[in-house]
Amino acid sequence: MNAGNSAQPFCFMVMPFGRKQTQAEPGKGPEEVDFNSLWDKAFFPLLAELGYRPIRADQETGALIINQMFQRLYFSDLVLVDLSVPNGNVYYEMGVRHSVKEKECVLLAADWSRQLFDVAQMRTLRYPLPRGDVDDAMGQAIRDALRPSIAKMRATRSPVHELLQGYPGKVHESCATGVRDQIDALEAFQADMRMLRSLPVSLRRGKVAEIREKYGSQVGIPTIATGLLRLIISCVQTDGHWQEVLTYIDELDPELAKEPFVREQRALALGKLNQPMEAIAELKQLVANDGATSEREGLLGGRYKELMRAAFDAGKTTEGIHFRNLSIQHYERGMQLDLNDFFPSSNLARLYRARNGKGDESRAETALHVTSAACQRALSRGTEKQWVRPTLLGVAFDIPDADMAEELLELVETEGADTWQFTSSLQSITESVPHVKDDAVRARLALVLDRLRVLAGQ
Known part of the structure; x- marks a missing residue:
């Protein structure tokens, strides 16, 4: 006692x-x-x-x-x-x-x-x-x-x-020395990251190899390892870049590679490299071990959406419908887990409208309002999330709101395509236009889409 x-x-x-x-x-x-x-x-x-x-x-x-x-x-x-x-x-x-x-x-x-x-x-x-x-x-x-x-x-x-050896008395000096070394490395690394974030993606991309070479010996420090991973992902523009992401992750220390964030990004890379089943297996294991999050459910929804597209393209309608329903289920779970995460809800409107079942149009409108609010909130808080701008652009097409789309196009032209990073969203935006019922609105959105393709170099 x-x-x-x-x-x-x-x-x-x-x-x-x-x-x-x-x-x-x-x-x-x-x-x-x-x-x-x-x-x-x-x-x-x-x-x-x-x-x-x-x-x-x-x-x-x-x-x-x-x-x-x-x-x-x-x-x-x-x-x-x-x-x-x-x-x-x-x-x-x-x-x-x-x-x-x-x-x-x-x-x-x-x-x-x-x-x-x-x-x-x-x-x-x-x-x-x-x-x-x-x-x-x-x-x-x-x-x-x-x-x-x-x-x-x-x-x-x-x-x-x-x-902490020796705590709470005199902590062993080796602990302090190790911490000082890590702080020195982190200070230099974070200074480089601040500089890189200020660059357009096209220029930032050219610095990736240099930064990886500079800090390659320090990837044992988790903050540096995950910071490099975020940097590589922020510069992705082609499938080859996604292969770089996957290679980087697979070369990490095995213990660090088990971290949930790293496993999420590995699953994303697998999906982008046309390996959706492998990505789904990775994500399901992650959910089983560490629980569901809006991010993980959204990633699962995306992988099933890829399988849906492949099935429909191959004329396998029944299979495509099955994967579409699975995609919707996971995106819905993600939205319910966090209404401030715009990623899951942003994918639902097009899927609901493509399914076109009873109540699906109402569900689509609700999902769009949730997405728009989440994006506006993220922008007002100065978010660094790279997908918030292209997501908001997609919302304008999905509502559909031609005025909003034209206003956002002006921002894209002013701020530059690199800032908006909308290239990967063009396929989804293209899928939205045929569903617009009003002929005049559809024509205006088609013009905006044509201009976006030019800005993306397509």
């Missing part, structure tokens, strides 16, 4: 309270969780059974102000942290405990939950939570799942104490 009036040890529970949205993938977990019932029916009785005095911040009579929170996190014999939903306070308090104590911090999460990237690498005890309201039977199931492992996990060392 570290502090207190009783010989009985106490455990401080770090968790949300009240009802909270889970952000769980539909069908994989409850939409929301009542964390008060989770505490009452599962965690409180479990800790009592294990011989602890259970304490939870919101159970106290007064507000747990910050100095009291620090005291609890330091003096508690055990801290349990529930990471089932993304919560800033919970993540912060976990970090404090990891910093001030070497052991006695156990991470918990519902079996369907997905943690944020850094924390996902830490060992976490999983428990069943099929519904958001915890009754007596579910509480018992949760206690049974956690009871055998908590004692074992208590001895797990904090990652801070594990990685």
